[in-house]
Amino acid sequence: MIKRVAPSRVIWLLIAVAYFFIPLLATLLFSLNKxxxxxxxxxxxxxxxxxxxxxxxxxxISFLLALETIAxxxxxxxxxxxxxxxxxxxxxxxxxxxxxxxxxxxxIIMVVGLLNFYKGAPGWFYQQPWGFxxxxxxxxxxxxxxxxxxxxxxxxxxxxxxEASHSPGASWPVTLFKVILPNIRSAALGGSFLCLAIVMxxxxxxxxxxxxxxxIYIQYINETKAYPAAAxxxxxxxxxxxxxxxxxxxxxxxxxxxxxxxxxR
Amino acid sequence: MAYLELRELRRSFGPVVALQxxxxxxxxxxxxxxxxxxxxxxxxxLRLVAGFDRPDSGSIVVDGKDVTRVSPNKRDMGMxxxxxxxxxxxxxxxxxxxxxxxxxxxxxxxxxxxxxxxxLVGLGHAGDRYPWQLSGGMQQRVALARALAxxxxxxxxxxxxSALDAKVRVQLREEIRRIQLExxxxxxxxxxxxxxxxxxxxxxxxxxGGRIEQxxxxxxxxxxxxxxxxxxxxxxxxxxxxxxxDGSSGEVDHRGVRLMLESARGRPxxxxxxxxxxxxxxxxxxxxxxxxxxxxNMLSGEVITHTFLGPVTRLKVVGATSDLIADMSTARAxxxxxxxxxMAKVPVGxxxxxxxxDAAVPAAPGPDDx
Numbered sequence: 001m002i003k004r005v006a007p008s009r010v011i012w013l014l015i016a017v018a019y020f021f022i023p024l025l026a027t028l029l030f031s032l033n034k035x036x037x038x039x040x041x042x043x044x045x046x047x048x049x050x051x052x053x054x055x056x057x058x059x060x061i062s063f064l065l066a067l068e069t070i071a072x073x074x075x076x077x078x079x080x081x082x083x084x085x086x087x088x089x090x091x092x093x094x095x096x097x098x099x100x101x102x103x104x105x106x107x108i109i110m111v112v113g114l115l116n117f118y119k120g121a122p123g124w125f126y127q128q129p130w131g132f133x134x135x136x137x138x139x140x141x142x143x144x145x146x147x148x149x150x151x152x153x154x155x156x157x158x159x160x161x162x163e164a165s166h167s168p169g170a171s172w173p174v175t176l177f178k179v180i181l182p183n184i185r186s187a188a189l190g191g192s193f194l195c196l197a198i199v200m201x202x203x204x205x206x207x208x209x210x211x212x213x214x215x216i217y218i219q220y221i222n223e224t225k226a227y228p229a230a231a232x233x234x235x236x237x238x239x240x241x242x243x244x245x246x247x248x249x250x251x252x253x254x255x256x257x258x259x260x261x262x263x264x265r
Numbered sequence: 266m267a268y269l270e271l272r273e274l275r276r277s278f279g280p281v282v283a284l285q286x287x288x289x290x291x292x293x294x295x296x297x298x299x300x301x302x303x304x305x306x307x308x309x310x311l312r313l314v315a316g317f318d319r320p321d322s323g324s325i326v327v328d329g330k331d332v333t334r335v336s337p338n339k340r341d342m343g344m345x346x347x348x349x350x351x352x353x354x355x356x357x358x359x360x361x362x363x364x365x366x367x368x369x370x371x372x373x374x375x376x377x378x379x380x381x382x383x384x385l386v387g388l389g390h391a392g393d394r395y396p397w398q399l400s401g402g403m404q405q406r407v408a409l410a411r412a413l414a415x416x417x418x419x420x421x422x423x424x425x426x427s428a429l430d431a432k433v434r435v436q437l438r439e440e441i442r443r444i445q446l447e448x449x450x451x452x453x454x455x456x457x458x459x460x461x462x463x464x465x466x467x468x469x470x471x472x473x474g475g476r477i478e479q480x481x482x483x484x485x486x487x488x489x490x491x492x493x494x495x496x497x498x499x500x501x502x503x504x505x506x507x508x509x510x511d512g513s514s515g516e517v518d519h520r521g522v523r524l525m526l527e528s529a530r531g532r533p534x535x536x537x538x539x540x541x542x543x544x545x546x547x548x549x550x551x552x553x554x555x556x557x558x559x560x561x562n563m564l565s566g567e568v569i570t571h572t573f574l575g576p577v578t579r580l581k582v583v584g585a586t587s588d589l590i591a592d593m594s595t596a597r598a599x600x601x602x603x604x605x606x607x608m609a610k611v612p613v614g615x616x617x618x619x620x621x622x623d624a625a626v627p628a629a630p631g632p633d634d635x
Contacts, residue, residue, distance in 0.1 A: 160350045164408075169364055182352075
């Protein structure tokens with residue numbers, strides 16, 4: 001039997017689709033205009049971007065910065081949040097409060113503060129995006145990573161899994177990497193993806209600290225070339241979606257779901 | 266010589282004293298159940314043995330070696346938890362294999378041992394299933410196999426059946442006992458279910474308020490409880506407060522009714538005692554308007570309710586002096602319907618006597634209250 005869908009639902013769905021896709025469609029059509037005539041259709045704008053060394057260079061920098069931010073955030077926050085859940089759960093609200101600070105402090109304030117704070121730091125750190133920028137991005141990504149990981153840890157019985165791992169002889173590192181981490185994989189991937197999205201789109205800190213990242217490149221193109229600007233906007237959108245799909249693909253990987261709350265089966 | 270010894274174990278959590286002076290000696294291959302209501306300290310004791318917590322004082326000795334300060338992953342103890350504790354990212358076989366991998370056993374050896382253990386717990390066919398594809402009973406079997414895989418020195422079970430339904434619980438407890446006997450493994454079992462403890466254990470230790478009230482063989486615990494708490498916690502017990510009238514003949518006075526009890530002989534006159542009678546030991550018959558005889562050990566009352574318990578029916582009798590509970594065959598109970606006036610005979614030789622102190626006697630919560 002074919003299930004009837006209420007017309008009002010279809011209307012709301014069409015409105016939502018239109019809201020999200022009309023700007024994208026308009027951007028796409030604009031990006032396909034010929035540079036000489038301003039009329040459809042040409043892929044010249046995409047060619048301009050893809051042949052621009054600055055595009056690949058800034059994209060590579062931002063992508064590597066994102067990976068470094070993800071790696072440091074995971075190394076820093078996974079053991080910390082695990083320990084808090086296991087040993088000092090009273091500290092969880094305190095850390096949750098601290099995690100809100102990057103939301104409250106505007107990036108412009110933060111970058112001024114960080115530039116002053118790290119003024120005396122060695123050149124390899126202060127003058128390189130891999131040092132200064134990543135330090136700022138880890139702070140910026142803290143709330144996203146914390147809340148994602150926290151949700152993951154709350155979905156498993158951390159105490160019982162830890163003790164069940166220690167009982168047959170596992171050490172702390174084995175417990176963390178073989179038992180705990182695989183069971184919060186989705187949360188860690190979710191946090192990582194948010195990190196990636198933040199770093200790929202962060203403009204204020206990179207601009208004020210004079211590093212040429214992908215958002216800086218987009219801004220430069222936007223100010224100088226109209227059609228390629230639309231093309232690069234769509235391409236950055238595509239990169240974000242590709243990252244999200246890869247997350248879904250990796251997260252779907254192995255079974256072992258759904259997670260079960262202890263004692264309820 | 267004892268294989269597992271708990272010596273003067275004490276543990277407090279802030280102002281709350283969870284354990285005070287726990288002493289246990291368990292021989293190799295023996296099965297001891299720690300039995301008691303919630304908050305009595307039984308799980309705390311088990312966690313100390315497992316190494317997940319440290320005692321404030323006292324020591325834990327296994328096979329002559331003090332392991333009190335040894336970390337849990339170096340104690341060689343297998344544990345089955347109350348909560349389902351299988352690693353969700355691993356199959357049943359991988360869960361069982363986990364401890365063997367950590368110990369660096371060769372792949373071929375591991376696989377053989379895993380299959381052997383899964384078959385021992387009746388799950389030889391389910392090795393490739395993930396925990397969420399297994400029922401609660403199956404998960405606990407896998408957890409048992411995982412605990413046994415490392416050939417632990419002591420097997421620890423923390424209320425492993427409490428989340429399971431009644432039928433599976435009975436089936437699995439019998440299997441645990443069978444496997445324990447087959448492997449001859451020293452086992453410490455925590456439960457609040459007295460029936461479970463009595464059914465599977467070599468020894469039972471009843472705990473209350475962080476102390477061991479009594480420890481002994483199941484039959485002793487049932488037939489000769491040492492304290493009112495144990496008497497009430499293990500099985501159901503009628504409690505009659507009385508005073509010894511004549512210690513030489515064994516006569517006591519229970520609120521104006523004279524009872525002759527063998528267990529009262531030799532007691533000093535005037536001593537306040539608690540007469541404990543099991544429901545199945547009371548002989549209940551219809552009163553038929555006759556007055557209770559002075560020397561018949563009879564208590565009068567009226568049947569209030571019937572509770573069908575399968576092979577027997579439990580009668581609640583509200584009496585002039587005390588409320589009583591009596592068990593009898595269902596066929597016989599049918600002749601004593603609710604509202605029937607009855608006489609309950611207290612058996613001369615089948616009542617236990619405890620000295621009644623002025624200290625408050627803790628009311629033992631039933632298993633349903635846990």
